[in-house]
Every structure is written in structure tokens, then in C-alpha cells.
Amino acid sequence: MTNMLQSRWWSWGFRSTVMLYFVILIVLPILGIYGQSLSDGWPKFVSNLTEPLAWKAVMLTVKLALIATVINVLIGTMAGWVLIRYRFPGRQLLNSLVDLPFALPTAVVGLMIMLLLGPRSEVGQWADSLGFAILFHEPAIVIAMIFVTFPFVIRAVQPLLEEMDASEEEAAYTMGASKAKTFFRVILPAMMPGILSGAMLAFSRALAEFGAVVLVAGNIPGRTLVASVYIFGQIESDNPAGAAAVSVLLLTLSFVILWLVSYVQARRTGR
Amino acid sequence: MRRLWIGLTYIVFALLLGAPVVRIAAGAWEDGWSGFANGVTRPEALHALMMTGIIVVIVTVVNTLFGVMLALYLVRANWLGPQLKRILNSVVDLPFAVSPVIGGLMIVLLVGPDTALGSLLSGAGIDIVYALPGMVIATLFVTFPLVIREVMPVLQEIGSSQEEAAHMLGAYPWTTFWRVTWPSIRWSVVYGVVLTVARTLGEFGAVLVVSGNILFKTQTATTLVYQDVENFNLTAANSVALVLAACSVALLLFMEWAKSRRES
Numbered sequence: 001m002t003n004m005l006q007s008r009w010w011s012w013g014f015r016s017t018v019m020l021y022f023v024i025l026i027v028l029p030i031l032g033i034y035g036q037s038l039s040d041g042w043p044k045f046v047s048n049l050t051e052p053l054a055w056k057a058v059m060l061t062v063k064l065a066l067i068a069t070v071i072n073v074l075i076g077t078m079a080g081w082v083l084i085r086y087r088f089p090g091r092q093l094l095n096s097l098v099d100l101p102f103a104l105p106t107a108v109v110g111l112m113i114m115l116l117l118g119p120r121s122e123v124g125q126w127a128d129s130l131g132f133a134i135l136f137h138e139p140a141i142v143i144a145m146i147f148v149t150f151p152f153v154i155r156a157v158q159p160l161l162e163e164m165d166a167s168e169e170e171a172a173y174t175m176g177a178s179k180a181k182t183f184f185r186v187i188l189p190a191m192m193p194g195i196l197s198g199a200m201l202a203f204s205r206a207l208a209e210f211g212a213v214v215l216v217a218g219n220i221p222g223r224t225l226v227a228s229v230y231i232f233g234q235i236e237s238d239n240p241a242g243a244a245a246v247s248v249l250l251l252t253l254s255f256v257i258l259w260l261v262s263y264v265q266a267r268r269t270g271r
Numbered sequence: 272m273r274r275l276w277i278g279l280t281y282i283v284f285a286l287l288l289g290a291p292v293v294r295i296a297a298g299a300w301e302d303g304w305s306g307f308a309n310g311v312t313r314p315e316a317l318h319a320l321m322m323t324g325i326i327v328v329i330v331t332v333v334n335t336l337f338g339v340m341l342a343l344y345l346v347r348a349n350w351l352g353p354q355l356k357r358i359l360n361s362v363v364d365l366p367f368a369v370s371p372v373i374g375g376l377m378i379v380l381l382v383g384p385d386t387a388l389g390s391l392l393s394g395a396g397i398d399i400v401y402a403l404p405g406m407v408i409a410t411l412f413v414t415f416p417l418v419i420r421e422v423m424p425v426l427q428e429i430g431s432s433q434e435e436a437a438h439m440l441g442a443y444p445w446t447t448f449w450r451v452t453w454p455s456i457r458w459s460v461v462y463g464v465v466l467t468v469a470r471t472l473g474e475f476g477a478v479l480v481v482s483g484n485i486l487f488k489t490q491t492a493t494t495l496v497y498q499d500v501e502n503f504n505l506t507a508a509n510s511v512a513l514v515l516a517a518c519s520v521a522l523l524l525f526m527e528w529a530k531s532r533r534e535s
Contacts, residue, residue: 011444015350018340025412026362029377030369036380075283082280086273094284096527101288103519105473107493108512111500112291115298115509147287179272208370210476211493215500228372228476235376235480244380247373254368262361 033251037244048245056222057230058249064138064226065206068145073199076153077191083154084161101150106211113144114216136218141226144212149202156198157191164190193268197261204257207250295516298509310510318487319495320514325403326478326491327471330410335464338418339456345419346426347434366415374412375480378405401483406491409477414470418463425459426452458533462526469522472515 038045049055083095101109117134118124127134134140164187172182210228218224225233227250234243299307310316344351345360366374382389382399392399399405437447475493482489484498492515499508 014340015344015348018337018344021337022341022359022362025408026365026415029374029381029412030365032381033373033377075287078276079280079283082276086277088277090281094280096523097284097288099523099526100292100520103469103473103523105475105493105496105512105515105519107475107496108295108473108515108519109291111496111508111512112295114500115505116291116294121294147291150287204368208368208373210370210372211473211497215497228370231370231372231376232476232480235372235379240376240380240383240385243376247370247376250370251368251373254370255365258364258368259361262364 030251033244033247036240037248040241044241045245045248048242049249051242053221053225054230054242054246057225057227058246060138060223060225061207061227061250064141065145065203068142068149068206069199069203071142071146072149072153072202073195076150076198076202077157077195080154080157080161080191080194084158098151098154101148106148106209107215109147109212110144110215113140113147113212117143117216135216136220137224140216140218141213141224144216145206145209148209148212149205152202152205153195153198156194156201158194160191160194193264197264200257200261200264204254207254292516295509295512298505299513301509302506306506307510307513310507311514313507315486315490316492316495316507316511319490319492319511322403322406322490323472323492326407326410326474327468329407330414330471331464331467334411334414334467335418335460338415338463339422339460342419342422342426343452346423347431363416363419366412369412371413371474371476372480375409375477378409378412378477378481400481401485401489403489405481406478406489409481410471410474413474413477414467417466417470418460421459421463421466422456425456429455458529461529465522465526465529469519472518472522 037048079094079098083091083098114135115121116123117127117140119128119133119135124135132139134143168186168190169182172186177185208228209226210232213226214229214232217226217229219229219233221230227246231243231246231250234240234246299310302309311320341363345356345363348356351359369377379400380386382392382405384390384393384400389400397404399408433451434447437451438444442450473493474491475497478491479494479497482491482494484490484494486498490498492511496508496512496515499505499511
């Protein structure tokens with residue numbers, strides 16, 4: 001009896017510790033930031049958001065993240081397809097390299113891109129001679145975003161291609177469809193859920209990216225200042241309410257995207 | 272057609288992934304071996320690497336323990352209703368959606384020096400923000416989902432029948448865990464740990480906000496790279512970055528090795 005009682009005490013202790021840890025570490029801070037941004041009332045929150053520089057930073061981030069996502073969808077779909085469907089020397093190596101952007105520290109990524117595209121490098125000089133600048137301008141931010149979100153689409157598309165039934169494709173060929181037609185009518189629709197959820201994850205990651213972007217963006221307010229760097233600047237200049245307002249906007253956007261992704265996945269597997 | 276796609280894929284990988292890595296390796300050696308050695312053995316670099324090491328150890332241990340237990344609860348526990356489980360399950364992913372800077376801001380807002388809780392704690396002599404505890408908490412927040420997300424699918428897949436059998440035969444919960452559950456989740460815990468270590472090594476935004484980036488006190492390897500770049504000390508930045516990149520690549524290779532081992 002005492003043994004049982006003891007074990008019950010133990011399991012209660014474990015349960016409450018783990019749940020408390022969960023709530024304090026994850027739930028409390030997220031509620032806290034929503035609370036903080038609205039602590040001075042709704043009008044103050046709106047005015048923090050409609051501050052011209054804040055609004056411009058958010059719009060710039062959304063625009064560049066969209067561009068990066070579109071490019072990633074194109075090269076990610078291609079790379080995912082090639083890595084699954086074709087057998088060629090070096091395939092295994094490329095497949096392991098896909099995860100590299102997740103493994104590398106984002107500050108290191110920023111430094112890499114800065115060195116590669118900087119005015120002293122070949123790429124920088126070449127772009128300079130053509131009359132446009134990459135580093136500390138929008139293209140560098142897009143490149144940084146593409147780099148850090150590179151694995152998402154590939155990793156979302158690959159399992160779908162692997163489990164795809166070859167017979168549908170063969171049927172399309174037998175019935176005389178051309179290669180292009182088969183791809184667009186049979187294969188692409190099957191890949192679509194993966195492309196969609198990969199793209200949404202990539203988009204939300206690109207919105208949130210800080211380390212890689214802060215080093216290459218130049219951070220000129222109103223021109224190359226993205227939202228996460230704006231938030232950082234507001235914290236540094238001791239304006240937590242302004243930082244919290246923009247944070248809440250970004251967070252809400254990301255939460256909606258995350259929810260959409262799980263909705264798409266649930267619909268796919270739930271049927 | 273086939274040739275074209277394979278060629279294009281190679282070009283994308285070489286330009287996007289290969290070129291930056293080669294460039295940073297070359298950059299660290301720009302002033303020869305001594306430049307690299309100086310960059311890494313500077314006192315501030317050694318201190319920063321040590322701070323990163325401390326954070327990696329604490330965060331990995333804490334998040335692995337809590338991650339495995341929470342994954343067990345979220346899959347197996349009957350005392351959580353299915354509705355509550357579903358909500359908790361989606362809350363687990365939230366740190367993925369939160370920008371690291373915002374993660375840091377949350378901690379500053381909750382326990383920063385200007386808040387009630389923060390001033391209470393600093394009155395008791397415990398500094399959280401601009402000190403090690405805050406940096407650990409920020410990193411714990413950011414890496415929270417990694418272990419859970421690796422372990423949960425495996426637990427769901429293996430089902431609970433073996434555990435129930437062990438229980439029926441009179442095994443203690445602890446014995447059941449070690450003898451029945453652990454052997455089947457072992458590798459996914461290893462993956463989770465590798466991902467956590469990699470993410471902790473590279474964590475930048477959240478740590479930068481919470482630490483204040485104070486030289487010789489709260490500076491980590493990644494925030495040192497950032498500061499070196501800001502000070503146009505590129506060779507030094509390169510050296511530390513190369514050390515970090517080498518660690519990430521080593522972890523990636525280890526992960527590949529572990530995966531191929533499990534499959535065989």
C-alpha cells in the first residue's frame with residue numbers, strides 16, 4: 001500500500017512538473033506579449049502599428065518573403081523531383097546537403113552571403129558593373145531568405161513523390177498523353193499538398209528570419225529594414241510597446257499559417 | 272530532358288549551398304593559419320565559445336528530459352482529455368512560428384529589469400535578463416518542439432500494446448519505460464538531441480535580445496560573429512563562423528550516419 005501511494009505521489013509530481021514547465025516556458029510568454037502590446041489600450045496599439053516605418057518594414061518583409069517563397073517553390077519542386085525520380089552519381093550527397101541550411105547558424109549564413117555578394121567579391125563587382133547593387137539592398141535579403149528556407153519545399157514534396165502510385169502515370173502515358181501533359185495533369189496535382197504546405201512553412205520562416213537578414217540588409221529604415229530587425233531596433237532603443245505591437249502582428253500571421261498547414265495536412269491524411 | 276534537370280539541380284545546389292560554404296572556409300584562411308588561429312584563440316572568442324558550450328549542455332539535457340516526458344504524456348496519458356491533448360499538441364509547434372527576436376522579447380517583457388517579477392528577482396540577487404539564465408530560457412523556448420516532434424510519431428506508431436503487456440506482467444512503470452519503450456524510441460531521441468544541439472549552437476536572435484551581447488559576460492559564439500562583422504573584423508568573424516559551420520556539418524554527417532544505421 002505504501003508502495004502504491006508513493007508511486008502515485010511520484011507520478012503526480014512528474015505530471016505537474018512537466019505541465020508546469022510547458023505552460024511557463026511556452027504558453028505564458030506568448031500570452032504575455034499579447035497582453036503587453038494591448039496594455040496601453042487599443043488606440044495605442046494601432047498607432048504603434050501604423051507608425052510609417054513600422055508599417056513599411058512589415059510590408060517590405062511580406063513582399064520579399066513572398067518573392068523568396070515563389071522562387072523556393074520553383075527550385076524546391078524541381079530539386080525534390082530530381083532527387084526522388086532520377087538515379088545519378090552524387091544523388092545521396094545532394095540529398096544530405098538539403099538540410100544544411102537548417103543546421104548552419106543563421107548568423108553564419110548572413111556572413112557567408114555578405115562575403116559572397118559583397119562589393120569586393122566577384123559577384124559584387126560584376127553586379128556593380130551592370131549598375132545595380134546586391135548587398136545591403138533587397139536582392140541580398142531575398143537571397144538570405146531563399147537560403148534559410150531552402151529545405152522546406154523539398155522535404156515536403158519528397159514523401160509525396162515516394163508514395164505516389166506509378167500506375168496513374170503509366171495509365172496517362174498509355175492513353176497517349178504527352179510527357180508535359182502527364183506532368184501537369186497527373187503528377188503536379190499529386191504533389192500540390194506538399195508544395196502548398198512547404199511553401200507556407202517557408203513563407204512563415206522567411207517572415208521571421210533575423211540572423212541571416214540583419215547582416216546583409218543594411219537596415220536602412222523605410223527601405224531595407226525588415227520587420228524582425230525593426231523589432232530588434234525598437235527593443236534596443238527601449239520602446240518595448242512598439243516592438244510588441246509589430247511582434248503581435250507577425251505572430252498572428254505565423255499562427256494563421258501554421259494552422260492552415262496543419263489543416264491541409266489533416267485533410268490529406270484524414271480522409 | 273533528364274540530363275537538363277539533373278544539371279540544373281546541381282547548379283542550384285552549387286550556387287546556393289556550395290559557394291557560400293567554400294567562401295567562408297576560404298575567408299578564414301585569408302591571413303593564413305595564424306589569422307585563423309588568432310581569430311579562434313582570442314580571449315573573447317574562447318569565452319564566447321565556452322558560453323555557447325555551457326548553454327548547449329544545459330539546454331540539451333533539460334529539453335531532452337522534458338521533451339521525452341511530454342511526448343509520452345501527449346501520446347499515452349489518459350488523464351488528459353482528447354480535446355485538451357489536441358490543443359496542447361498544436362501549442363507545442365508555436366515556437367517554430369515565433370521569430371527568434373520575438374522569443375527574446377517575450378522573456379525581456381516577462382522578467383526584464385523593468386517588470387515586477389524581474390525587479391523582485393534581482394532584489395533577491397538573481398539576474399535573468401542580460402545574464403546566463405535568460406539566455407538558457409530563450410534557447411529552451413526556441414528548441415522546445417524539436418525532441419517532442421521526433422519522438423511523438425514513433426510512439427504513435429509502435430502503439431501501447433507492448434507496454435500494457437509489461438504492465439500486466441507486473442513491471443513497474445519505470446521498468447516498463449526502460450525495457451520496453453526506450454529501446455524503440457532511442458534513435459528518434461538521438462535525432463531530437465542532434466537537432467537541439469545544432470539549433471542551440473546556432474541560436475542568434477533570441478540570445479542577442481536577451482543577453483545584451485556583453486563582452487566577456489554574455490557573449491556567445493554567434494553574437495561574437497555578429498559583433499565582429501559590425502566592427503569590420505572580417506577575418507576574425509570568419510574564423511569563429513568556420514568553427515560553428517564545421518560543428519553543424521559534423522552534426523549533419525552524424526545524423527546521416529545514424530539514419531543509415533537505423534535503416535540497416
